[in-house]
Amino acid sequence: MATSPTPTNIREDALADVPGAAPASGAPIRQSNLWKDAWRRYIRNKGAVVAGAIFLLVVLYCVIWPFVSPYTGNEVDFTVAKQGPSLSHPLGTDKFGRDLFTRTAEGGRVSILIGFGATLAILLFGVVYGSISGFIGGRVDNGLMRFLDALYGLPYLPFAIITLAIIGRTDMWTMMIALSIASWFTTARIVRGQVLTLKENDYVRAAKAVGARWHRILVRHILPNTLGVLIIAIFLELPAVILGEAFLSFIGLGISPPDASWGAMAQEGRTTYRTHPIEIVVPSVAIASLVLCANFIADGLRDALDPRTRET
């Protein structure tokens, strides 16, 4: 029986509202709620914990290192061009003599910001579209889902490229828009599925029976229960967006040098990989590590938040 000095458990809060039902202070109450259970399950999954730690490390490196570094990402110094790893340049330098360790951190800031920005936008679109579709149901649901089916026919990369062409300029913000517009469909579908199932729950019927209005049911009873799925969706969408940024920039239609992003760095590395491959290897490994960790985190979260779907 786990006891906690500060009981902040939902069940207790609920009881506290009922006069006479409040538990005697100090009485042992089993501390158990969804998030604590999920956290305990997640911690037990070693792969997911390691992935989470590496993920945090990479993000922290990108955020902090540019402040600490003796170089800046755009500091050109031809006397040290194309060097291999050394003490003063841990990952070597590129063809302009820029320190790759610093430039990778700066590029990572852009890539990760695009990743999280676009992922948030995807969740927002997805939740709004999916919950409208699932909650209203019937013909509206049918129409919205059929429209979504049609959108699935649009290939991802060309769709993002055209969106960028419409906006007419390419920077971090427009990349976020383009990548999120091209990939919110799956999240919308998942949310709609969740809402459809949750709608049938007894507590929703009960809420309806006592006269709760639709927006209260949606916001108080249904959407909070989709949170688990959404958290998983973050780590499913993030790698896709980061790879999307990398591909777009790599083919020269995304972030373009001298601005750094991991994709833009890989694009620059493409011109010199025959003599100096580390220039393309470094940003690629950075991308791969983040994507790999995100995949593992997503798996761990899925197992932790929804034990029913656990793989054998």
Add this chain to the structure above:
Amino acid sequence: MLKFIVRRIFWTIPVLLVVIFLTFTMMRQIGGNPFRHSERAVPEAVQRNLERKFHVDKPWYTQYAYYVKGVATLDLGPSLVLRGQTVNDIVKEHFPKSIELGVYAFLFALVVGVPLGMIAALKHNTSVDYGAMFFSNVFHAVPSFLVATLLIYYIALKGGALPTSGWSTWEHKIMPSIALGFAPMALFARLVRGTMLETLQQDYVRTARAKGLRYRRVVGLHVLRNSLIPVVTAAGPLLGYIITGSFVIELIFNIPGIGQYYVTAVNARDYSVVMGLTVLLSVIVIVANLVVDILYGILDPRTRDARA
């Protein structure tokens, strides 16, 4: 079953119309009138003739109707930049190479990924399983341009075994196909392993074993067939994957396919080509999804009613 197939095929028609409409609308947002802001000074009469010829003077819905008619009759219109070239010419020239590349990549993914997943499942929770899953996780995360450049660097430049770029002899086709097939291979391995583990625990597998059927036969006959269903369903989304990948791979290996030309067309602002190629790629994705749905319906009869 026939009813399901017919219904499913009919359903693709509005989907195609919506997709063409979306592409059309998006391209209009960028395009404007391609002849009005021309860099060449064109006499008034010629301009009006041009506009009439390409229906630019008509309202948007008429233009859309013309475009749909064009797509339906397999005519994607002229290129705006290359004089005398139609989008069809460009498709004819570049598309077969991309298809070839995609097919080889898919075959590579299938031939390597499926056995890898099978072995991992049969040797569940051994070092073989862990190794296979670790590598397929890593390969799924590594961007294809890294795989491609490393292949070129070590095999073509250092080893001198294969040519670095181009698309003529079979030697040219090996590395691009592997580079493009890497991520799908990893995906296949994971999918096959997952379903195979599930299938191995089914009652009918136990029954087959209990009645004395040899292990190989059980795996080959009962388990493998059912484990391949997710491979079929993954083929739809995978096609998008391969299209995206081909943009990158064709650029690195300098393959004159549709992906590389798409980028050229975007940079040259040849919007009729961009639009034509986008519609073409969409049609392929839609048709692939259609085929996957029908195959899925055949393989797993339970899904027919739900999907129809």
